[in-house]
Amino acid sequence: MQLILHMPHSASYIPKLTINERxxxxxxxxxxxxxxxxxxxxxxxxxxxxxxxxxxxxxxxxxxxxxxxxxxxxxxxxxxxxxxxxxxxxxxxxxxxxxxxxxxxxxxxxxxxxxxxxxxxxxxxxxxxxxxxxxxxxxxxxxxxxxxxxxxxxxxxxxxxxxxxxxxxxxxxxxxxxxxxxxxxxxxxxxxxxxxxxxxxxxxxxxxxxxxxxxxxxxxxxxxxxxxxxxRREPVVHPPSFDDLSNSPLTRGLNIHNTNTKSSRAYYEAKSMAAQTSLILKKMGTATFKFSNEVIKQSLLEIHQTCSVATPFDLLAALFWTRIARLKHPKSKSKHSLSICVDFRKKLLLSYGYYGNALHFSLLSLPDVEEKEDFRDVAEAVHYHVSSQGEGEFWSALDWFESRKEEGGQFGAPFRMYGPELTCMSMEHMVDFPGITGNKLLMNTAVFDKENRPVHVSYHVGNVEGEGLIMVMPALEGGLARMVTVTLPEEELEQLCQDEAISSFSSLNPIMVLSGTRRA
Known part of the structure; x- marks a missing residue:
């Protein structure tokens, strides 16, 4: 993946300053x-x-x-x-x-x-x-x-x-x-x-x-x-907060840390150990899919008989997981597992301007996920996995990270949080972000001039390895509309972009943006 380094002026671009009435x-x-x-x-x-x-x-x-x-x-x-x-x-x-x-x-x-x-x-x-x-x-x-x-x-x-x-x-x-x-x-x-x-x-x-x-x-x-x-000369609604995580209202006088919650600790321990094994480096590619409000609304109605409380994230995570699993090697065991990443600011009653990382990763495993023609059961499994996570699960994970100090006081070496298994990030918390009037999306409030709102916002994570990354986020259209940005090995991404199940999703084709239709 090609990245730009910061580069200064060349001689032909040194700006000329002129003073005028403006x-x-x-x-x-x-x-x-x-x-x-x-x-x-x-x-x-x-x-x-x-x-x-x-x-x-x-x-x-x-x-x-x-x-x-x-x-x-x-x-x-x-x-x-x-x-x-x-x-x-x-x-x-x-x-x-x-x-x-x-x-x-x-x-x-x-x-x-x-x-x-x-x-x-x-x-x-x-x-x-x-x-x-x-x-x-x-x-x-x-x-x-x-x-x-x-x-x-x-x-x-x-x-x-x-x-x-x-x-x-x-x-x-x-x-x-x-x-x-x-x-x-x-x-x-x-x-x-x-x-x-x-x-x-x-x-x-x-x-x-x-x-x-x-x-x-x-x-x-x-x-x-x-x-x-x-x-715009308006107050900053969500100024940064640099409070220690231990100062969360949930810990002041309540002491609900649950160090006995083993699932998070065991998962992070296994993930850190997996980082010691070198992965076969593959060239990764990225594509973005847009699903309209009507498409998501119609699809949720279709699966509500199986899971009446399914969210757009549950629906899209299940759709892309099942389709991507089919692209993996037949003997791959990791295709049956999905690492799900969620934001925990709201769950832990943190300031929404909390500065730092407020992300939690957990593992959902389903046998034969690639064989499921109907992904309703997968959407239901995703929903109950995410909704069942409580404060104890998050604190257990945070305690594990703090306990990784080696002799001398240094934390253990960092490891690939996005990988090696396929990872799916939920950005649903940006839909009803507190302090935003009119039920606006968080990213849609970055307005420098009142009549000039963003027309598109892209999110990417660097140094993704292993099976890839799915990011499900609100689309600027609002309502139930969503965008899905997928990072996969290039060969798999090309097949995914041609996948009939995704292209015919809800009988209406999703719009693809920034997916490389230009030819050199």
Whole structure:
């Protein structure tokens, strides 16, 4: 999978600053930005030319880079500590891309759009910090030193509509600037990166990437949402909360930790042990399917005789699991198992702005799942597996992660949380997110201008290995409409995209976006 590194200006793209009647900045601010642009572009001139040659065939061309810092300095000595769960997620990264039909800004380097970003970053000290080793025990932590967030600007040589219709998952990743955390000194490595992509005709895509050790998809979505609210000069509805998980209302005076819940602990123990066995690396591909409100509504009515309380997630998880299982090797034992990932903020009464990872993985196994022509029973099994998980199950898992400290105080090595078995992530919690009026979806509230809502939002997880990943999320259409983003070995993905059971689902074809219809 090809990823873009952050790349600066080449000489031909060093911006020329002009002052006209629309410029609202004082001469001292302009001087600051001129110096900033000069010193961040000139030393990297040859590197930029070389990288632009390598990406000559791409429709995405990087034009400049800069560093955005918070508008208010962080208190000296501020540190953000990771939980055991955060540490375990370190091998993965999170990538979220918001697409907008209209242009959001005139010139980002001098635009209020960037000023609002700096104001937003003041609420998020770990975002502008750097991950370093703690001197006491060598454990990772974030030194909140306001070193800034890398921001890349790029142009896309096509329209937004054409891009959504023809780009594939690998090409879409070019809209995000990222490279994994280095093994050595990480003090200069930015754990967050933003890429602003301008399409022909005025469309814009904002790609935000971060280390999964820092945050989960909900955190990243809330960061973009907070930026949009700041731009509109409205209060930030869900500011970040950096409370310790142990301060959850469920633990204050209630002490309901259930360390005897063995299923979670045993599963995570087995998953960490499986990471010691090398997997056969396969080239992965990604495709996204959209199912309308009517399609999901009709399909739920059809399976309600078997499971009257089935949700869109239950339905789609069962559909894709049964179809993907048929693509696996006949002797594969893992195809009978599905790792289900859910968000536990609501279950544990955490602040919805909780900063960090609030994800729980559990294993559902069904024999002969690939032979089921009618997936109603599978949907019922998925529903009862997810709904039966209580607070004790989540706390048991969190306790297990915290107990993984080795001699000297360091947590055990991170492992593949998304894999080796097929994983299915539920993002149903984004549908009725508290504090959002009008029953709006969480991702649909990232509105920088009142008339310019996102037209599409993509979510990806980096370094997925093994059997693959299914992400079921709300579609911006609202109601019961859903999107399913599938990451599989390329050969299997190609077969899945041609699967008759999915293409004829509810007698209405799902819409496929970002699935690679473009041919070189």
């Amino acid at each position: 410029t609202n900045y004082s001469p001292c601010i302009l001087d600051f930005y001129v110096l900033h642009i000069f010193y961040t572009t000139l030393p990297n001139f040859l590197f930029s030319l070389n990288m632009m040659k390598q990406n000559k065939s791409n429709r995405v061309a990087v034009r400049s880079k800069l560093t955005a810092v918070s508008s208010r300095p962080v208190n000296p000595g501020t540190i953000h500590s990771f939980t055991g769960l955060d540490h375990a997620m370190a091998l993965h990264s999170v990538h979220v891309i918001f697409y907008y039909k209209e242009k959001l800004f005139s010139y980002f380097d001098l635009d209020p759009f960037r000023v609002c970003l700096s104001e937003t970053l003041s609420l998020y000290p770990p975002v502008t910090g750097r991950i370093v080793r703690r001197e006491v025990d060598g454990e990772w932590e974030v030194k909140c030193n306001d070193a800034g967030v890398r921001v890349v600007k790029a142009t896309v040589a096509t329209t937004l509509d054409e891009w959504l219709a023809t780009a594939d998952g690998a090409e879409e990743r070019l809209l995000t600037a990222w490279y994994d955390m280095p093994h050595g000194d990480s003090s200069s490595w930015s754990p967050y990166r933003i890429q602003i992509n301008e399409f022909e005709g005025g469309g814009v895509a904002i790609g935000l990437s971060c280390s999964h050790m820092q945050a989960d998809p909900t955190c990243v979505t809330l960061l973009i949402k907070s930026w949009a609210e700041t731009h």
